[in-house]
Amino acid sequence: MADILKADAHLARDVPGERPIVDVAVGVLLQADGRFLLTSRPAGKVYAGYWEFPGGKLEAGESVEQALARELHEELGLDIDPADVQRWREQLVDYPHALVRLHFCKLFDWRGELQMREGQAFVWDTLPVQAAPVLPGRCRCSNGCRRSAAWLQADFKKYSLLRPSHKDFSINSI
């Protein structure tokens, strides 16, 4: 399988060999000035305290857009229209606890006041990413990148996510 990011490769996998892929909806909420929302993973979850984009696992029968709308409401009290979700890119990550397929989506419109319903912290971050550590965990891939957010920053730049006219930016152009 191409382009799998292996996180914490020095740690044993829960189930060596074939593992089911867990699909995760990930929301990159972007403000007009280019700042994006990161939240901390609540206590009790794997990688507790790590910063991530809000989102979560798809439930049976859900689309990525539906899952993202549900998760943003449950975790942050924000409401979105699934039609406003812009699919961005996908990334497979092989974690010790699971093999996940992250469905990154961009969002420019949401309603409601931010509520940290699971006791998370939040930050509207910029580039270079200030929050640390950021998921996926420290990368030990063959490329030798050791910084947790290296791939993220590279991709943000590559896709010109933060250029001033980003509201007009079409996902079809990447």
Ligand SMILES: Nc1nc2c([nH]c(=O)n2[C@H]2C[C@H](O)[C@@H](COP(=O)(O)OP(=O)(O)OP(=O)(O)O)O2)c(=O)[nH]1
């Ligand atoms: N939400 C989110 N998850 C991410 C990101 N990056 C990343 O590797 N993940 C991984 C971590 C987890 O293995 C998985 C998300 O699972 P989760 O346990 O947070 O999902 P959930 O909110 O549905 O949790 P639960 O119902 O099982 O409690 O995706 C990210 O930026 N945001």
